[in-house]
Amino acid sequence: MSEGGAMRDQWYPVGMTKQLTAQGRDTMLMGEPIRVALAGGAPSVTDGTGRALPVIDRFGHVWTSLGQPEKDLFTIPEVDQPGRRLVDVGVCRVRCSPLRAVENFLDIAHFPFVHTDILGSEPHTEVARYEVEIRDDVDEVWATKVKFFQPQAAKSAEGGITTDYMYRVCAPTCSVLYKTCPPKPGEWDVIALFVQPLTETLCDVWPYMALYDDDAEMTDLIHFQQMIFVQDRSVLENQLPALLPLDPGREIPTRADMTSIAYRRWLKRHGFTYGAQLVAA
Amino acid sequence: MILYDYILSPSCYRVRLLAALIGRRLDLWAVDVHPGQEHLSEPMLALNPAGTIPVLTDDGLVLTESTAILTYLAAHDAPAWLGEDTAAMRARVAQWLAFAQRLTDSAGAARAHDMLLAPGDIDALRGQATQALRELEAALSAGRRRGESFLAGNRPTIADIACFPHVALAPDGGLPLDPYPSIRLWMRAIRALDGFIEMPGIHRLHELKPEPGPMPEVIRKEQA
Numbered sequence: 001m002s003e004g005g006a007m008r009d010q011w012y013p014v015g016m017t018k019q020l021t022a023q024g025r026d027t028m029l030m031g032e033p034i035r036v037a038l039a040g041g042a043p044s045v046t047d048g049t050g051r052a053l054p055v056i057d058r059f060g061h062v063w064t065s066l067g068q069p070e071k072d073l074f075t076i077p078e079v080d081q082p083g084r085r086l087v088d089v090g091v092c093r094v095r096c097s098p099l100r101a102v103e104n105f106l107d108i109a110h111f112p113f114v115h116t117d118i119l120g121s122e123p124h125t126e127v128a129r130y131e132v133e134i135r136d137d138v139d140e141v142w143a144t145k146v147k148f149f150q151p152q153a154a155k156s157a158e159g160g161i162t163t164d165y166m167y168r169v170c171a172p173t174c175s176v177l178y179k180t181c182p183p184k185p186g187e188w189d190v191i192a193l194f195v196q197p198l199t200e201t202l203c204d205v206w207p208y209m210a211l212y213d214d215d216a217e218m219t220d221l222i223h224f225q226q227m228i229f230v231q232d233r234s235v236l237e238n239q240l241p242a243l244l245p246l247d248p249g250r251e252i253p254t255r256a257d258m259t260s261i262a263y264r265r266w267l268k269r270h271g272f273t274y275g276a277q278l279v280a281a
Numbered sequence: 282m283i284l285y286d287y288i289l290s291p292s293c294y295r296v297r298l299l300a301a302l303i304g305r306r307l308d309l310w311a312v313d314v315h316p317g318q319e320h321l322s323e324p325m326l327a328l329n330p331a332g333t334i335p336v337l338t339d340d341g342l343v344l345t346e347s348t349a350i351l352t353y354l355a356a357h358d359a360p361a362w363l364g365e366d367t368a369a370m371r372a373r374v375a376q377w378l379a380f381a382q383r384l385t386d387s388a389g390a391a392r393a394h395d396m397l398l399a400p401g402d403i404d405a406l407r408g409q410a411t412q413a414l415r416e417l418e419a420a421l422s423a424g425r426r427r428g429e430s431f432l433a434g435n436r437p438t439i440a441d442i443a444c445f446p447h448v449a450l451a452p453d454g455g456l457p458l459d460p461y462p463s464i465r466l467w468m469r470a471i472r473a474l475d476g477f478i479e480m481p482g483i484h485r486l487h488e489l490k491p492e493p494g495p496m497p498e499v500i501r502k503e504q505a
Contacts, residue, residue: 016316090316093396095455116485204398219313223288226315230289230481233396234452 004030006271007172008067013194013206014045015062016088028198029066030274036062059208060088061194074140074170078178078190079210087218089207089225096236097275098173098197099244099267101205104232105175105193106167106263108148109256114231117151121160124149127256134266141169141266143259154189155224156213157182169263172272173197184212191225200275201242205229243277282307284350285328285336287314289397291389291446292347293335294480295381299351299442301478303359307337315397348378351439364438373433377440383413384447391454392447403455410456414464417448421463430470437474445471449483 012029015036019025024037033048045053045064056063056073063073079086094101104110109127111120130146146165153163166178166188173195178188190210195203207225245251246268253261267276284300284307286293300307312334313319321332329336329345336343337350344350355362364374387410393399394406420432432440449468451458458465471477472486479485 019316088316091398093398095395113487114484116487217311219311219317219319222313222317223311227288227481230396231484234482237452 004066004274007197007274009065009069010067010172010272011056011063011065011069011073012173013061013196014064015043016090016206017043017057017060017062018088020062027196027204029064030197031199032066034064036064059192059194060086061206061208074174076176076190076192076210078188081187081210083212083214084190084210085213085218085221087209087211087221087225089209089222089229092205092207092226092229092233093198093202094205094233094236095202096239097201097242097244098195098203099272099275100236100239100242101195101203102169102173102175102193103244103260103263104236105177106143106169106259107257108146108165109254110232110235111148111150114235115228119150119153119228120148121151129255130258132258132262134262134269138170141167141259141262143167143262153180154182154211154213155216155221156211167259169266172267172270172274173203181212183214187212197274203275241277244275246273246276246278282337282339282354283310284308285310285312285325285334285338287312287320287334289481290314290334291392291450291480292333292385294446294483295347295442296335296337296350296354297480298446298478299354299362299439302437302442302474302476303354303362304476305354305358348381348439348443351378351443355439361436362439362442364433364440370433374438374440377432378443380413380417381440381443381447384410384444387413388447388451388454388456391456392450393454395454407454407456410451410454414448414451414456414458414461417444418461418464421467425463425466430467432467437471441467441471446480446483453482 014027014029014034015025020038020043022038024035026033026035028034035046037044043055043057043062045055047053053064058073059079112122112125128147130143132143134141144166148163149160150163151160153161163180168176170176176190176192178190181187181189192208194206194208197203207229209225211221241250246264284296286309314334319325320334326332328343331345333345335347335350336345344353364370387406390401391403391406391410394401394403429435431437448464
């Protein structure tokens with residue numbers, strides 16, 4: 001089996017469609033050099049030997065795979081709803097396992113401490129019980145009925161509200177969260193984290209959003225999400241061990257970590273181990 | 282006063298931080314630097330041909346260097362932040378304002394490389410940043426022995442505010458601050474200032490919140 005195992009046959013984001021050039025950009029995917037370019041008006045990705053890799057242009061980003069994906073890239077039906085603002089937040093590089101970047105995105109308990117007075121605040125630190133399942137029909141991890149008190153849940157939020165969340169892991173390095181949409185009750189704001197694994201301990205993160213917000217400037221929407229993600233970045237770069245442990249032993253989960261536990265189980269079940277460690281220490 | 286601003290820019294944060302510390306309200310104008318490259322757009326280049334941010338405008342005045350903006354804000358609202366009004370102290374502040382540019386060009390460029398994929402020779406940048414951090418550590422250490430907590434004497438000045446952001450964010454560019462105890466104490470002193478605000482990557486001092494009471498065992502031991 002080549003480097004990456006079952007994860008070779010999955011789709012990964014490798015650039016923003018808007019930023020493509022004919023000259024192309026050199027980057028990496030799972031340790032291998034690739035070039036992402038615009039060829040005849042369409043995105044193209046080639047590996048180090050010049051071999052053309054499969055390409056999908058979706059959610060404002062270019063997706064590719066080193067292997068042979070059996071399935072189409074996941075969909076986010078909400079993205080096509082009229083009236084949503086689609087936000088390409090831009091890349092941020094992090095020295096951490098791509099799986100750790102996703103796992104952090106799934107965590108609620110850190111909000112009051114890392115995103116203080118924005119996504120959480122002391123003393124409102126309790127994570128109430130929520131539901132987690134691995135949905136076999138779609139082969140995704142879902143966390144639902146997540147509730148958390150937030151001082152400024154979104155750019156469009158005025159004052160503190162209790163925010164409802166749903167989390168979805170739809171690919172080994174991609175997660176989508178759905179949260180209360182302050183200007184449009186009954187609808188969900190969609191915030192996605194697309195992670196490009198450069199190596200097992202280095203990744204490029206491409207956040208993406210589909211929001212109902214008619215008032216905010218696009219730049220303010222981008223900056224709000226960049227602010228949140230860069231608050232996480234230094235924490236991610238200091239997590240030990242660097243590789244995400246899939247077997248219990250080195251880290252003790254609590255009830256608030258149910259989504260993380262399900263994510264790790266799901267990764268292990270599929271042999272998605274690039275950026276993970278299997279043997280408990 | 283309008284500040285053309287970017288949330289992830291340490292040089293913009295210099296201005297936001299000083300404004301917060303002296304109680305000056307700024308109108309923030311967010312510039313889509315990344316990924317939009319708006320700082321290189323025609324309207325922004327018309328304002329600042331150098332294509333950098335921050336830019337501060339006030340009543341026809343256009344300032345495009347963050348250290349000049351700090352000087353302006355302090356002179357305008359809070360002259361004590363310019364440093365003691367002596368020849369030597371004014372020169373010391375000016376010396377550190379120039380030094381801050383070296384931090385921008387080394388530690389700042391290393392961070393932009395590591396985080397936002399900006400081009401650059403990362404080893405050379407880290408080497409220059411390490412040299413600058415060692416000079417800063419030596420100066421702060423010498424100052425502490427004279428009983429001074431800040432770069433230009435015993436009160437914070439714009440010199441501290443100019444140097445603080447790129448130093449505090451150096452780990453983002455692969456430059457750990459563990460070898461620099463005087464820098465860490467100095468950063469703590471700045472973070473403890475009334476009115477301090479954070480930026481992404483620089484956290485507030487959670488540990489300054491009220492501590493739990495005295496440890497019972499310790500009290501028993503002392504009384505025994």
